[in-house]
Amino acid sequence: MISLNHYLVLSGILFAIGTAGVFLRRNLITILLSIEIMLNAVNVTFVAVGRYLGTVDGQIITFFVMTVAAAEAAVGLALVIALFRHRETLSPDAFTLLKW
C-alpha cells in the first residue's frame, strides 16, 4: 500500500534534486528549471496531503503555486533575456560585477 509518507518522501527527494540543480548547472535557464522542480515537489505534498485530509484546499493551493510559478517564470525569463542582452552568455558565473 502507498501511504502519505511515500508521497512526502518522494516530494522531499524531488525537492532535493531541485536544489541540486541550482548548484550543478551553469546555465541560468536550467537553474530556473530547477526551481520549477522544487515548486512541483511541494505541489506533490499539497495534493497528497489534501487527499489524505480529504480537502480540496491542497489542490487549490497547487493552482496558486502554479500561478506563482508562472509569474516567476515570466519575470525570471525576462531577466534572463535582459542579462543575455548585456553579456551574451547564460553562465551564472559571468555575472559577478557586484561582489564583496
Place this chain on the structure above:
Amino acid sequence: MNTMAATIPIVIVVLSAIAAMLAEAFRHPGERMPIAGLGLIGLVGAAVASCFLWNTDATSFGVVRADNFSLFINIILCIIGILTMVFSNDVVEREDLPPGEYYALTLFGISGMMLMAAATDLLVIFLALEVLSLSVYVLTALRRSSVAGAEAAFKYFLLGAFSSAFFLYGIAFAFTIAGSTRLDAVATAVASGPSTTLALLAVGLLAVGFAFKVSAVPFHMWTPDAYEGAPTIVTAFMSTGVKAAAFGAFVRVFLSTLQPLQGQWIPVLAVVSAATMIVGTVVGVLQSNIKRMLAYSSIAHAGYLLLGIVSANSAGKAAVLFYLLAYAVANIGALGIVALLGTAEHQHDQLRDFAGLWKTRPGLAALMTVFLLSLGGFPPTAGFIGKWYIFSAAVQEGHYTLAIIGVLSSVVSVFYYLRIVVMMYMTEDTGVAARPVVSVPSMAGLWAAMIVTFYLGVLPTRVIDYALQSIQTIL
C-alpha cells in the same frame, strides 16, 4: 466580522497603482505627468484609512486582518511609500526609469507589503510575498541600460525564488499538520500537538523564508548585490519596505501562531540573530560603496530586529514595531539623499563622492548625519530608542550575551556610519561631479523624516504606546 473593511488600505493602494499604469498609458512621449501625485494620494488615503480602522480589528475574507498590528505596519509602509514617492519625483527622470511602470510597481509592491503584514493565512502571505517580491525584482532591474541592475535583479530573483520554494515547502508542512493554511488553524494544531517532526520542519522552513526576506545571515548574500545594483531610490524603498513587511509577517507567524514552539525556534533565531549582527557590521566596515555599506547596515539591523523576535515577549514585539519605524525613517532618509544626489551617469554612491558635502550642501550633510546617527543608535534620535527598546526586551528575557553582541556590533557599525560623516565633514571636496539640485518637496520630505527621527528620539512615549496597543492582537 467579515467585511471588506480590512482590505481598504490595500485596495486603495492597488487602485492608485492601476491608476498610475493607466496614466502612463495615456501619457504622450515626453510629457511630464505628476504620477507621483497619484501615488501620494493613494498612500495618504491608505494611511487615513488605516487610522480610521484603528482599534476596529476588522477582518476580511478570514484571511486579511486589519488589527492594530498590521495597521501600525501599514502606517510605516505609508510613510516609506510617501517618502519614496516624493523623492521619486526628482529622481525617476534623472535616473532614466520608465515612470509609469516604476510608480505602478512601487505601489503594487506596497500593496503586497501591506497584505503580507495583514494576512492571516499562510497562502495569502505567500502570495503577498510574491507580489512584493516580483515588484521589487522588476524595480531592481528597471534601469535597462544598467548591467548591474539586471545582474542584481537576477540574483535577487533567483535567490528569492529559491527561498520562496523553501517557504512554500514550509507552508506545505504546516498545511500537513493543520489541514489548513489559516494561521489560527496552524496555531491550534501546534498548540495541541507535540512538537512533531513535521511541525519542526514547518518552523524551520518558514523561518528560512522569512529570514531570507529580512536578509538574515546566512540568507543575506543577495542583499549587498541587490542594493548596490538597484537604482538608489529602489534601494531606499526595498531596504525599508520589504523589511517592514517581512518582519510584520515574521512577528505575526512566529510570535503569535508558532509561539507554542518557541522553545524550538528561539535557539535557532538567536544564533541567526547573533550571526546577522556580527556579519552585518563586520563586513560593512570595509565597504566603499555607500549603498553596499548601507546594505550591510540593513543586515545588521535585521539582526537587531531578530533580537526582538528572539526575546519573544511583548516588549520585543513592540520593540520590533518601533524599531521598524525608526529604521525605516532613517534608512529611507539616508538612501534618499544618496538617490537625490545621483544621476544616471553618476550614481553618487561611492564614499568619496560625499567628500566635502557639507561645504556645498550643508543642509543635506546635516540631514544625512542625523539619519546616520539614528542608524548608529545615538541619542537623541529614534535609532537610540529603538535599540534601547530591543535590548531591554532581550535583557528582560536574560539574553545578555545577545544583547552584548548587539551593542558591540552597533559600535562597529558606528564606525562605518561615521566614515560617511568623515567624508562629508572632514574631507576636502576633490572635484566630485556636479550634484543635482534637490527640489523643495524632496527637501521637505527629508526634513520631515528628520523631525520624525528626533520626535521618536525625544518623545517616543506616544508611539511606544501605539506599538504596545498594536501587539495586543498577536499576543
Place this chain on the structure above:
Amino acid sequence: MDLNAIGFFVFAAIAVLASLGVVAQRNPMHSVMLLIVSFGALAGLYVLLDAPFSAVTQIIIYAGAIMVLFLFVVMLLNAHTEADAAPPVLGPRGMQIGALLSMLLAVELVWGLSRLGLTWFGNDPATIANISSVSRIGLAIFTTHAFAFEVTSILILVSMVGAVVIARRGQ
C-alpha cells in the same frame, strides 16, 4: 501490491529520473524536455491521488504553458549548451559542496519524513468524490480562497508589467 502502488512507483521513478536528468543535462533544451516528462509523471501521480483536475492543469499550465515559455526563451537566446566563457567561481569543489548539501537535504528530508508513523490515505468514497470534484474546487476557489484568487490577479499583473518592462528593448 496493488495497481495504485505500481502506478506510484512507476510515476515516482519517472519523475525522479527525469528530474535528475534535468539537472544533469548540459543542454537546456534537453532539460526542458525532461522536465516536461517529469511534470507528466507528476500529473500521473495526481491522478493516483484522486485529483484529476490538478493533473490536467499540471499538464496544461505547467507542461503546456510554462514550459513552452522556457522553450521559447531557450530557442530565442540560442543557448543550447552551457557556456564556459566565465570560469566557475566556486570551481568543481563548489559544485561538489552544493551537491553534497543537496544530498544532505535529501537524506534529512527522507529520514525525517520516514520517521513519521505511516499514515494511510482514507478510502471513504464520499471524500474521494469530494476532492476530485471540479465543482467543489471551483466553489472553494471563489468562496474560501476568493481573496487569494484576487491577489493572484495582481501577481500576474505585476509579473506581466515586469516581464514587459524588463524584456522590451530600449526605446
Place this chain on the structure above:
Amino acid sequence: MLLLIPLLPFAGFLINTSIGRRLPKAVTGGLACLAMLAAFAVAVMASLTANAAATHAVQQTVFRWIPSGDFQIPFALRVDPLATVMILVITGIGSLIHIYSTAYMHDETDSEYARYFSYLNLFAAFMLVLVLGANFPVMFVGWEGVGLCSYLLIGYWFKKKTAADAGKKAFIVNRVGDFGFILGMLLLFVTFGSLDFQEVASRAAGMPVEHVMGAMTIATLLLFLGATGKSAQIPLYVWLPDAMEGPTPVSALIHAATMVTAGVYMIGRNAVLFQHAPITLGIVAGIGTATALMAGTIGLVQNDIKRVLAYSTVSQLGYMFLAMGVGAYAAGVFHLYTHAFFKALLFLGSGAVIHALAGEQDMRNMGGLRKALPITFWTFLIATIAISGIPPLAGFFSKDEILFNAYSKGFHILWAIGVLTALLTATYMFRLVFLTFFGERRHDAPAAPAHPEEEEPTAQAAGHGASAIGAGGAPSTPHGAPSTPHGAPSAKHGAPHGALHDAPPAMAFALIVLAIGSIFAGFVGVPQALGGSNRLERFLEPSFEAHATAIGEFGPAGTTPATAPNEGAAATHGEGTEAQGVEYTLMGVSVGAAAAGILIAFYFWYRNRAAAARMARSLSPVYTLLLNKYYVDELYDAAIVHPIENGSRVGLWRGIDVGVIDGAVNGVGALVRATSSGLRRAQTGSIRTYAASLFAGVVLILGWYLWR
C-alpha cells in the same frame, strides 16, 4: 598682626610683579626693602608680644582653610620663641640682603630688576609663613613656597641653561623630600587626629617613647626625609651646590641663611615628637654628621668660590642636624642663628668679590684682593674666623655647644667626626681666604665671560691632573664650576685693568652689619661654663615642650608643660665642676682643631702652594674623588635619572603605551578589518555561492531540528 608679617613682603611682591617693570629701579628696590624692613619691625613687635605672654606664644587664626570631615585645618599663625628667632633672622638678614641686592643687581634692566625683587619678597613671605605656620599644612605652604622661590631665583638667569637646570633640580629634589613630608603629615594626622603642632606635641607627649619602628618613628623619618631635601642633607643635598647658579644674594639669603635651615627648624618645631622617636633621632644625628664630614671634604678641593661656600653650608647644616639628632635642639637652633649671620656674610662677601671681578668665580683666577677690596676682605675674614669656631666669635659658641652636647650625651664617635669636620671647616675656609685675598693677583683683568671656549682645553687638563691645584693656572674644574658666569653682575661694571672697586655703599652696609652680627651674635648663648647664662636656650625652651592646651588667640593661656624633652640638654649643661671640666676640655679640643685647620690652610695655600699641588698629586685618586664630589651626581644620574627617563621613553611610552596598550586597541580594529576582509571574500559575486550559503543555512537548521 601676625598675618601682617608675611603679608608685607607679599604686598611688595604683588606690587613689583604687577607694575614693577614700569617703575624705576629705585622705586622697586626701595619698595622691596621697605616691605622687608616693615616686616622686620612687625616681627620685632610680635616677638615682644609673644614673649610677654604667659605661654610665650601668640596665635592668630586667619580663616578656616581646609574643612573636610574631621580634617579641619585652619590657616593659623603662631609666634613662639623658636619662631621669634626665625622671623627675626629672616626679616633682619633678609632686609640686609635686600639692601645689598639693590646695588648688586643694579645692572639688570628695570623689568628684570623688578622681577628679582618680587621673587625675593615672595620668598620672604613664604619663609615667614613657613615659620609662623601653626600647623603642618600651613607650614607646608611656606615649605613648598620657598622651594618655588628658590626655583625661580636659581633660575633667575633663565637664559642660561645651567641656571635653569639647577632651578629645576632644586625643585625636584625638594619634591622628593616633600613626598616624605606629605606622607609624614598623613601619618601624623591619622595617628594623632590633628596637625596642629601644639596638639601633636601634647598628644605625642602622652605616649611612651617609641623604641621600635612605630607610627611616630615612621612619621618622623618621613618628615626628616622632607628635611633632608629642604636642608640639603644626604641623600638629597645634591641640589644645593648647583643652586649657586642663582644670583649671589639669593645664595646668601635662601641657600645659606634661611630656607635651607627650614629642615632644622621643622625638627625643632616638633621636638617633642622627635624626642619620642629615638631611632629617628639617631638617624638624624648620623646623617647630619655624615653630611657635615662629606661636604667638608668636598669643600676642601672645590675651586669655585660659591661652591666652596655651598659645601660649607651643607656641612654646617649637617652640624645642626647633629645637634637635633642628639636632642640638643636649642644648640641646633643656636647654630642656625649664628650661621645665618656669618654664612650670609660669606656669601655676600663672595658676591662682592665676584661683583668686583665682573663675574669671575674661580678662585684660581683670584688672589691678592686684600688690598683692592678692603671692606670685603675684612668682613670676609671675620666671617671666616666665625665659621671656623675661633672664640669669641659667633660660630665658636654655637659649634661648641653642639659638640659638647654630642659628647656629653654619649655620641663620642659623632663628636670626633664633628671635631674633624671643624678642622676641615677651618681649613677650607681659610684656603678660600688665602686663595682669594692673599698672594698675587692671578688674573690680569676681569675675566671675559664671553669666551668660555678659550678656557675649555685647560679645563680638561685640570680635570685629570692635580697639578693645578692651588697654584692657579688651570681655571676650571671638569665639573663645571661654571666660570662662565651669566655675565650678569656686569661685565661693564668691572674696570678694565687693575682698578677694582670695592663694594658700593649698599653692599658695604650689609657686609658691615653682618660682620658685627657675626662677632656678637654668639653672646646670646654663652654657656654657663664661660660665665654666660645661655639665655637663648632658656628662651627657646617653651618651644620644645608640649603644651596641654592650645594657645589662645593673641592672648596668654594657661600653660602646663607636659614634658621637657630636652631636659638633659638644658639641665646638665655647665652644672657641676666635673662637667665643666669636660666642657673646657672639649672647647679646647675644638678650638685646637680650628686652629690646626687654619694652620694647615696657611701652610698649603699661603706659604707653600707647591706643597698643596704635590699633596694633591700624591693623593690623586682621593683628590679626583673629592673634586668630583664623590661622583654622587653621576651616580644619581646613572642609577635614577637615566633609567627612569629611558625606561619611560623606550619601555613605558614606546613599548607599553604605544606598543602593547594602544597596540591592543588598534589591534582590535585591525582584527575587525581582517575579519571583514575575510568575510567579504565569501561574497564572491557568484549567485551559486549565495545559494550555497542560503542552502547551508537550511540544511543546518533542518539538520539541527531533525537530529535532536
Place this chain on the structure above:
Amino acid sequence: MLLTTVVFVPLIGAILVLFAGGRGDRPEREPLVRYLALAVSLVEFVLTLWLWSRFDPASSGFQFVEQRAWLPQFGISYHLGLDGISLFLVVLTGFLTPLSLLTSWEAIHTNQKLFSFFLLALETAMLGVFVSLDLFLFYIFWDAVLIPMYFLIGIWGYDRRIYAAVKFILYTMVGSILMLIAIIGLAYAHASTAGTPSFDLLDLYGTVLPWGLEKWFFLAFTLAFIIKVPLFPFHTWLPDAHVEAPTGGSVILAGVMLKMGTYGLLRFSFPLFPNAAHVYAPWLAILAVIGIIYGALVAMVQPDLKKLVAYSSVSHLGFVVLGLCVMNVNGIEGAVYQMLNHGVSTGGLFIIVGMLSDRRHTRLIAEFGGLKGVMPMLARVFLLVTLSSIALPGMNGFIGEFLILLGAWRANPRIASVAAIGVILSAVYMLWMFQRVNYGTVDNEKNRRLPDLSAREWAMMVPTVALAIFMGILPGIFLRPMEPSVMKILDVMHGTSTAAAVIRKPVTAPPPAPPPVETLAAREAR
C-alpha cells in the same frame, strides 16, 4: 524649571547661532556668530552661578528637583536634580565653555557657526549628564556628548584628526554601550523586586541585587566610566584625542568630559552597587595608582606639549579615582575637588598650549625655548598654571591631592605612599616641560618675534589663574556645600553594604565574602 533652563539654554543658543550664521559658510557673519555664542555661554555661566547662589549648602538632598513623566511604561522620567557634588561640576562647565570659545577665537576660521553650535550643544549634553537623576536620561546625555565632540575633533582638529575622532568615539562607546545593557538590566532587576521597572536613580539606590548580577553590572558601569576617565590601561584614546583636537575641544575634553567618568563612578557605580564596589574598589585603586605613576612617567618623555598634558591628565585623574576608591569622606571630597582643579588647571594648560600653537602652528616642545624672554607675560601665566597643576600648596591642586592622599592613607597607607610618588613626578615632567619651553635662549628664529598676551588671552587667563589661586586659598567655599552630599553618598555606599548584607543573605547565593570590605570599613571606623 530652573535646571531645565540651565541645561537647555546652551542648546537654544546653539540653534540661534545656527540661524544667525545664515546658510552656508559665510565669513562676514563670523563676528556676529562669535559674539552671540560667547554671549550665550556667558549667560549660561551666570545662570550656573545663580544656581550656586540659590543652592542650600546645608542640605544633603537633591535640590531644584524636577520630575516629569516621560516614558511611564518603563519607569522612565525626566528627573533632574542637583546636589553638592554636581553643583560644582555644573559651574565648572559653565566656566570652561566661554573659555573654550574664547580660545578658539582666532584659531577657528572655517565655519565658525558650526563650531559654536557644536560647542554649545556639547555644553547642554554635559550639563545634562551632571544633573540627570534618571539613568535613561543620563545615558542619553552621556552618549549625546560624543557627537559634538567627535565633530569638534574631526573637523577642526589637526593632521590625524579623523583617526583621533573615530578612535575617541568608538573607544568610549564600547564602554558606555555595555553600561546601557547594565542600566536596562538594573531597571528590570528592580522590577523583579518592586514589580515595575524603574530607571530612577533614587529608586535604584536601594535595589538589592543578587551578587551575580551586581558584579557584572558594576563592572559594566565602571568600564564605561573608567574608559571615560580614562584610567590606565584604558587611556590611549586620550592622547590622540587631545593632540588632534582643536584647543577649545581639548579644554572641554580635559576640563569637563573626563570628569563625567569620575562623576559617574561616584554617582552611579559605587552607590548603586555597594557590595561590588567594596570588592573591586581596591583593584580600581591599584589601577589608579599605576595610572598616576605611569601617566607621569610617560608624560615626562613626550615631545608634544598636548600629549604631555594629556598624559598628565591620566596621572591626575588617577588621583581622582584613587580618592573615590577609598570611600571615605576625605578621599571623596578630595576627588571631587580635584576634578574641579583639574578642570581649571588642565583647562588653563590647554589654553596656553593653544596660544603657543596659534602663534607657531606647532606643539612640539623642541620647537620652543626661551619664550620667557620673548613673551614674559605668557611665561608668567604659564608658570602659574603649571604650579597649579603640580599642586603647589596655596594653589588649588594641593588641596585636592592632599585630601585624596589623606583618604587613601586612611584606607591603605601603602597605596597612598606609592601614589604620593606622583607628587614628585608631576614636578619633574611639568617643570622640565616648562623649562624647555620658556627658559634658555631663543634659538629658533621663528620664536623671536612672537607677540605677548593679547587682551583676549588676558581675559581667558586671568579668571583661570585667579580661580586656581582662589581655590587653593579658600577651598572651604567649595568643600562645605559638598560635604552633606558626600556624606550621603557614603551612607549609601556603606549603609547598604552592611545593613543590607544581612537581609540579602537568604535571598541570594552567598556573595563571596569580600575581604577588602572589612579592612576598608575597619580603617574607616578608626
